[in-house]
Amino acid sequence: MSEHHLRFRRINLHASDTDLLHPVRRYARNTRGRDFVVGDIHGCFSMLDAALAARGFDPARDRLFSVGDLIDRGAESPAVLDAVQRHGIRAVRGNHEQGILDWARRADIDPARVEAMRANPKQALAEWMHCDGHTSQLIYNGGQWFIELYCERPDKARDIERYFSALPYAIEVETEHGLIGIVHAELPATHWPDGMAVLRARRSSRVREIVLWDRDRWQGGRVTAHIGGVCAVVVGHTPLREVRVRGNVINIDTGAVFRWYGNLTVLDLADIPAMLAQEED
Ligand SMILES: [Mn+2]
Structure with missing residues (x-):
């Protein structure tokens, strides 16, 4: 296991602290193996195991990045x-x-x-939802598993919270084709380095909300703007029937958790230049 595999165990932030030390994380070129990025998993970790086995993924040499939304809705979130x-x-x-x-x-x-919750989870949860908007919101978003875990195994829930609180808003991966950026939803800038500077500089700003939530490029707005200063940006968040490219932004959320709808996409970063060459209008 590399140092990275164990890193979350060493994180020593207060569980409620979301003010990150490193909102942007950069990875040097992987000279030993391949680099992959996976779409929104939403607790479907068996699907991930199968997809990686099909690719012959070797965690000793290959690296796996994720566009976020690892959890909620799917059965294996805990x-x-x-x-x-x-x-x-x-x-x-x-x-x-x-x-x-x-x-x-x-x-x-x-x-x-x-x-x-420990005595009568069904009734307690119904009451909790009724009196607390944050709790009903979390359940609506598929996060009931975390509330249950929080009550049954608070130690485990706190480990998960600590891991989430240390996740960056953006990842930069150096590749032989140039820099590949990864954010969950959208970059609120037309130039990647500008977006990274803003993410580093501002705390809970509108910028972070766009990075986590914006869907304009894929819905309604049909934004095709190219993001400068980076080879490509890989995102998820808006489920689509197939992987799509707009500008140099690639959406790999193919709706894994909606099995009637889609599947889990695992993209080899080496395939990105060919995908950009076939960019849509
Ligand atoms: Mn999302």
Whole structure:
């Protein structure tokens, strides 16, 4: 196991601290193996295991990046840290990881509620949702698993929270074709280095909200703007039937958790130049 695999165990942030030391993380070129990036997993870690096995993924040489939204909705969310460690996932923060951090920081988590959850989870959860908007919001977004874990295994929930609180908003990967950027939803800048400077400089700004939530490029707006200063930007967040390219932005969220709809995309970064050459209008 490389140092990265164990890094989340050494993180020593307060569980509610989302003010990151490193909002942007950069990785040097991988001279030993391949680099992959996976779309929104949403707790479907068995699908990830199968997709990586099909690629002959070797965590000793290959690297796996993620566009975020590792969790929620899918059945295997509580095993998120196991999957991160098993495959050495290097993820950016998605709106679902942020949603769990926001719940843990803002929700009305009374010890009496936790006790009630242990005694009669169904009834306690219904009452909790009724009185607390943050809790109903999290459940609506598929995060009930975390509330249950928080009540049953608070130590495990806190480890997950700590891991999420250390996730960067953006990852930069050096490749033989140039720099590849990864954010969850969208870059609020037309020049990658400008976007990174803003992410580093500002705390809870509108910029971070766009990075985690914006869908304009893929819905309605049909934004085709090219982002300068970077070979390509890989995003997820807006599920599509197939991988799509607009400008030099590639959306790899093919809706893994919606099995009737799509599947899990694992993209080899070496295939990106050929994809950009076939860019849509
Ligand atoms: Mn998302």
